[in-house]
Amino acid sequence: MKLRDFLIGVATGLAAAIIIKETSEKISPFISANQVLNNVKAEFKKESPIDGSWIYMKxxxxxxxxMTIPVYRGxxxxxxxxxxxxxxxxADARSGVVVELIKQS
Structure with missing residues (x-):
């Protein structure tokens, strides 16, 4: 195998990976975790003030x-x-909709 052929293969593979990544992000992009947390906090603030909040960024x-969906936990x-x-x-990472809410005792 010639070096030229090898480099062409590597370049083609990298280009394909970038195109696939960009396309998949456009099809189902995630909302930022901070935006999800701000939306949840806004709903809770309608009832009473909030003392603290947190969210996992991943x-x-x-x-x-x-079904299985990507979520942010907070x-x-x-x-x-x-x-x-x-x-x-x-909360659903794509739409921000809360799919589970548990009151801790």
Whole structure:
């Protein structure tokens, strides 16, 4: 095999990888984790002030028995009637819709 043929193969492979990556991001891009957290916080603020919040910046797989979707996991804490309430949530990384909300005790 000639060096020229090898380099052409490497260049073709890299070009194909870049095109596939760009196309897949356009088909199903993720919303930023900060935007998802801000949307969830806005909904919680409608009921009462928030004391703290967090979100994992990397999406993970969420299975609900029927399908698997990428989600961001996060949490919200607030004081209601003098008592601390803590919630954990999972929000769809593509749409930002909360798919799971659990009140911690």
């Amino acid at each position: 999406a993970e797989e969420f299975r609900n028995g029927i 949490g919200i804490s607030r004081v209601v009637n003098g008592e601390m309430e803590t919630y954990e949530f999972a």
